[in-house]
Structure formats: C-alpha cells, structure tokens
Amino acid sequence: MIKKLLNDKIAIGCILIIMITCILGIFAPQLAPNDPYLQDISNKFMPFSLKYPLGTDNLGRCVMSRLMYGIRPTIFLSLLTMACTILLGTIIGIISGYSRGIVDEVLMRFCDIMLSFPSQVMILAIVGILGVGIENIIFANIIIKWTWYARMIRGIVIQYRYKNYMLYSKVINTKKSFVMFKHLLPNILSEVIVLATLDIGWVILNISTLSFLGLGVQAPTPEWGAMLSEAKNVMATNPNQMIVPGLAILIIVAAFNLLGDSFRDALDHKEVA
Incomplete structure (x- = not known):
C-alpha cells in the first residue's frame, strides 16, 4: 500500500496540501501577518499588499490572518x-x-x-x-x-x-x-x-x-464558512471576500476526497486486465 501511494503523484500532492494547511493552522499565531480580530474601519476592503496579502474585510481585518486562524475550527474540529x-x-x-x-x-x-x-x-x-x-x-x-x-x-x-x-x-x-x-x-x-x-470532506462542508447559516462557529471567531457568510453581502462589489475562503474550502475538500480515492486504489489488490 505504501509503495503504491509513493508512486501516486495525486496522493503525494494531496498529502502535501493537507500537511501544509495543518501546519499553517497549528502555527497560525506565529505565521499570521496580523491580528485576525483587530478591526480598522478606515482600512476596510484594502487590496492585496505586503501588509495584507489577501486584503481586508468589511471591518478592516486581515483576510489572510483570519483564513489561517480559520483552519483550526474548520479542519481540526472536522478531524475531531x-x-x-x-x-x-x-x-x-x-x-x-x-x-x-x-x-x-x-x-x-x-x-x-x-x-x-x-x-x-x-x-x-x-x-x-x-x-x-x-x-x-x-x-x-x-x-x-x-x-x-x-x-x-x-x-x-x-x-x-x-x-x-x-x-x-x-x-x-x-x-x-x-x-x-x-x-x-x-x-x-x-x-x-x-x-x-473519503468522508472527512463531507464533515468539513x-x-x-x-457556520455559514449562523448555527456553528459564532462571530468574531474566524472560520471559513462564517467568513463566507460575512462576505455574501458584498459579493458583487468585493468578490474576493468570498473567493478566498470558498477556494480554501474547495481545495481542502478536494484534497481529502482525492486522497481517499488513492487510499482505496492502493488497497485494491485486484489486477486490471
């Protein structure tokens, strides 16, 4: 099984994506460029920059920092x-x-x-x-x-x-x-x-x-579904507010699903004719 997985480029790529995401979540306090809770209305909807790599949201909070802190409730609680x-x-x-x-x-x-x-x-x-x-x-x-x-x-x-x-x-x-x-x-x-x-993606979604519906993680705690909910009101004027957490959810769910497929193929001992 291990040998098959090591020869599967998709599995290796998915494992790397998941590992990097988990590392970012674990060390978010050290790696995040800004305080995810710090509000600055004068800097709301700032474009991408060195200080704000993914811009700011409607309250002037760093989207990149909130995305990194959001890994914990989104992925770690799903794993739990x-x-x-x-x-x-x-x-x-x-x-x-x-x-x-x-x-x-x-x-x-x-x-x-x-x-x-x-x-x-x-x-x-x-x-x-x-x-x-x-x-x-x-x-x-x-x-x-x-x-x-x-x-x-x-x-x-x-x-x-x-x-x-x-x-x-x-x-x-x-x-x-x-x-x-x-x-x-x-x-x-x-x-x-x-x-x-194969099913962890379902749990994350x-x-x-x-959380998007307001039943899970409550504001101001950063969580990807909650970030989508906060951004839905400005979807037309600032679409990147929804694109960033939306892409994050899409990528991590796809990574788990593809990794599950790779595990299943690695355990299939039947030879293809």
Whole structure:
C-alpha cells in the first residue's frame, strides 16, 4: 500500500496540501501577518499588499490572518468529529458483526431507524433543540453519522468472521474482546481509514455550511464558512471576500476526497486486465 501511494503523484500532492494547511493552522499565531480580530474601519476592503496579502474585510481585518486562524475550527474540529464518529462506529460495527444474533439485530435495527431520517434535517433538529454553537454541531454530526459507519464496518467484519484464524480462535475459546480488538480491528483498520478519509470532506462542508447559516462557529471567531457568510453581502462589489475562503474550502475538500480515492486504489489488490 505504501509503495503504491509513493508512486501516486495525486496522493503525494494531496498529502502535501493537507500537511501544509495543518501546519499553517497549528502555527497560525506565529505565521499570521496580523491580528485576525483587530478591526480598522478606515482600512476596510484594502487590496492585496505586503501588509495584507489577501486584503481586508468589511471591518478592516486581515483576510489572510483570519483564513489561517480559520483552519483550526474548520479542519481540526472536522478531524475531531470524524475521529469520534469513526471510533464509535467501529466499536459498534465490530460488536455487531462479530456477535450476530440478538445483539446484531437490536443494533442494526436502531441504525436503520437513524438512517431513515435525512441527515441534514436531523442535524438541524438537534441543533434547534440544543442551541447554536460548534459543540452542538460536532455532537449532532457524531450522533447522525456513526450509524452509517457502524453498518459499513459490520459488513466488513462479517467478511473476516469466517476466516480460518477466526474460526480457530473460536474453537479454543479465546475471549471475544481479544478476538474483536486484536484479530479483527488490525485487519479492518486500513478499510476504516479509507472510509474516514473519503468522508472527512463531507464533515468539513457540513461544519462550514452550518457556520455559514449562523448555527456553528459564532462571530468574531474566524472560520471559513462564517467568513463566507460575512462576505455574501458584498459579493458583487468585493468578490474576493468570498473567493478566498470558498477556494480554501474547495481545495481542502478536494484534497481529502482525492486522497481517499488513492487510499482505496492502493488497497485494491485486484489486477486490471
């Protein structure tokens, strides 16, 4: 798998984009050219310059600095959301796929109920009940999405359940917990990573969309979706205010999606005729 990825220029490019973006987010306080919260109305809508590399917004704040600080809530919180979702989904999926019987039936029927509701409607309903805020957005995304992962991972586990080493472990009465997390988990881990990588773009878009609607990250905290929301009123006169965060979201989502495709291709051992 590693060899295939190293020979895949698209995968290498996507990894570099993601790594550089994360580094910029981690070291934003040291690398940002200006204070992202500093307002100066006299300098609003300034053009690109050495002091303001991407200009300023309607309140005279440095767009470049806000873009860099916005990496943290946009990408890092999306990664946290995905990590919690995939962890919960993996545990439930392994338990369901390995145990089968009544445990499997109860868990999968619950997943069917959750999956029967449109995800966006459910997220909006949960946020409406709990209130606006990024914490509630993360919680809502985890609650809605883990069921899909649980069902997908259950299907993967069933494929491994009847392997010879799994049957042997059952014959010698190995503890179920040991089999699930020492035999099953390492074997399905690569496929779980592919699922997570392919879906992280959806999480980024979801958090950005809800922030755009005013339900996620609240002003004046910089976040890419919130920056788009602030810029929509001046889209005709100052389009760069929307283009900059819009392109940032487009590039990072595309990078994760293409990287997920590369991971999936690297794990495909079938030879093309």
